[in-house]
Each structure stands twice: as C-alpha cells, then as structure tokens.
C-alpha cells in the first residue's frame with residue numbers, strides 16, 4: 512500500500528512539474544514540495560504479474576467472497592497481481608471468463624466450477640490453448656483436461672456432520688431429516704457419501720428414522736451406495752445450495768410430517784447458508800421441541816447462530832490453506848513441475864492428483880479456540896462469544 516501511495520504521489524508530482532514548466536515561460540514555476548511520505552523499505556515497484564487467472568462460482572454466497580478475500584490477501588503479500596472473475600451461477604458466464612483469461616495470456620487457470628460437468632468445456636478450451644487447469648474446491652468432471660485438484664477432505668466434512676448428530680442421539684426412533692447440496696456439484700456427493708457412512712449403521716440399528724426421503728429409507732440397509740443411488744436420494748433432498756430452496760423444502764417436509772416425527776429432531780444440513788434457512792424453518796414449527804443441525808464453512812453469520820444456540824455446529828474449512836495450496840500448485844505448474852499430491856479423485860474419466868486439506872468440526876464449545884484464537888476471525892466480528 513505504502514509503495515502504491517508513494518508511486519501515486521511521485522507521479523502526480525512529476526506531472527505537475529512538467530505541466531508547470533511547459534506553460535511557465537520566463538517565470539520560474541513555484542513547485543510546492545509534496546507532503547513528506549513515509550519511506551518504504553524497498554524501492555517502489557509495481558506488483559508482479561503472475562500468469563494465473565482465477566474463476567470463482569458466485570458472489571452470492573459468503574463462502575466464495577471468503578475465498579476471494581483470502582486469495583487477495585495471499586497474492587498481495589506475495590506481491591502478485593492476479594485477476595479474479597466470478598461466474599454468478601452461470602456456466603456460460605464461466606466459459607466467457609475462462610476465454611477472457613486465455614486471451615489475456617494466463618498459463619494456469621484456477622477454477623471452481625459452478626457446475627462440475629458443464630465446466631468440462633471451459634477446461635478443454637483452456638487445455639487446448641496450452642493452459643494448465645487446477646480444479647479448485649469442486650472437481651471438474653468427465654474430462655481429462657484437469658491437471659490438479661486443490662480440495663478439502665469433503666468425505667470428512669460429511670462424516671463430521673453425521674458424527675455430530677450420532678453423538679447427540681439417545682435411544683431409538685430419533686427423527687432424521689436429510690438435506691444435500693446441488694446435484695451439479697461433485698462435492699454434494701462427497702459430503703453425502705461421508706455422512707451416509709456414519710449415519711447408515713445408525714439408521715439400520717433404529718437410532719434414527721429418516722423422515723423426508725423414501726429413497727434413503729429404501730436404501731437404509733446398504734452401507735455403500737452407487738453414485739446413481741446417491742443421486743436418487745440427493746434428488747429428493749437437494750437444496751441446490753440455495754437458501755430459498757432450502758427453506759421451502761424444509762417447510763414442505765414439516766408440513767407433511769406428522770407430529771410424532773417432530774419433537775427432538777436431527778438435521779443433516781449440508782452447509783451454513785442452507786443450515787440457517789433450514790434451522791429457521793424448524794424453529795418456527797410448534798411441534799419441534801429441539802433440533803440439532805449441522806453446517807459447513809464457518810460463515811460469520813453461522814458462527815453467530817452457533818453462539819446464539821440457533822445452529823449446532825459447522826465444519827471449518829480453513830480457506831487460507833486451500834488458497835496457499837492453489838498458489839503453490841500454480842507456481843509448480845508454471846515452473847514445469849508436478850504439484851505435490853497425496854492421492855487422487857476420480858472425475859469419471861481421470862484420477863486427478865490432489866492433496867485433501869483437513870477440516871475441523873466447530874460448535875459452541877470450541878468456537879473461541881478454533882476460530883478466534885487461531886486468528887481466522889476477530890472476536891469483534893461476533894456478539895456474546897462464550
């Protein structure tokens with residue numbers, strides 16, 4: 512910042528001097544000295560261009576604004592100037608963004624697809640132009656035009672959500688409401704798979720009774736589901752990652768559920784935005800006496816909901832780590848090296864190398880330690896921290 516301010520002041524100063532000397536004639540121009548500015552430690556230089564472009568899915572969810580902010584922080588710190596574009600929930604806009612970046616000469620594309628399958632065309636356009644493609648957070652499916660996948664451990668996200676519910680359920684016949692992400696997002700399948708692994712034995716032994724998906728009820732003896740079976744369940748309980756869809760679906764489920772499937776309920780909500788919408792719908796139902804509801808992303812609004820007792824937990828996915836993994840992978844690819852990998856993810860056509868980053872379950876008991884003491888957020892962002 513100081514560097515940029517100094518540059519600006521110097522530029523204005525030089526321009527002012529030039530204008531004054533051009534029109535000054537015989538008079539000696541009075542050039543006032545600029546206000547003294549703090550000396551930077553290094554000589555001023557503009558941020559270095561990094562031949563990388565970033566495409567994120569939408570500005571309408573705090574999660575992706577978080578990623579943008581963390582990318583900007585990390586890139587500024589490293590002195591890189593990189594373009595970040597948003598696709599606003601449209602695969603067509605996403606492809607335009609990718610084409611614009613290719614035209615500008617990026618050599619590495621970091622892209623979080625709006626729709627994992629539809630994004631294959633954008634990835635292929637990039638690969639044909641010789642651009643390396645890093646799939647960011649969400650996997651691009653059904654194409655070999657993906658070089659690397661930067662991700663959190665999404666199976667663990669679902670498993671931690673489900674474990675939270677299991678740990679709080681006593682006796683048998685506890686009503687369980689399932690909700691999932693968008694079927695166009697491969698992560699929705701991974702989250703659900705991770706959750707199913709933990710929940711299914713507890714449905715089979717009678718601890719839980721699934722209320723709102725007859726597909727899930729029909730499959731409740733099966734420990735491992737095929738992708739098609741997962742799709743059948745997700746099709747019944749999808750929120751499409753949309754707060755309004757989530758709210759309407761929860762209300763519709765509560766309208767048809769009899770009072771005995773309410774009382775003390777357990778809710779698998781896939782992420783924070785949908786969790787808040789679903790929690791509000793359950794809180795408004797007079798037959799619901801208590802609810803345990805999961806979430807994901809540690810969005811500030813949900814952290815406040817957790818402090819206020821309106822959401823039970825979230826899963827912290829430390830975006831700073833994901834951003835750093837993405838930058839490291841991009842730099843490795845630019846240097847002609849293979850980014851580090853610890854395993855791979857099947858995208859339907861190719862096993863894409865990846866390092867899955869760790870995730871942490873957060874509730875009222877560890878919110879201070881996990882989110883404030885760790886420096887992820889500032890205590891000032893919240894009211895009534897425990």
Ligand code: BGC
Nearest residue numbers: 572574649696698752782808
């Ligand atoms: C991300 C989540 C996010 C969701 C909705 C998923 O692919 O992994 O963090 O909440 O999309 O945007």
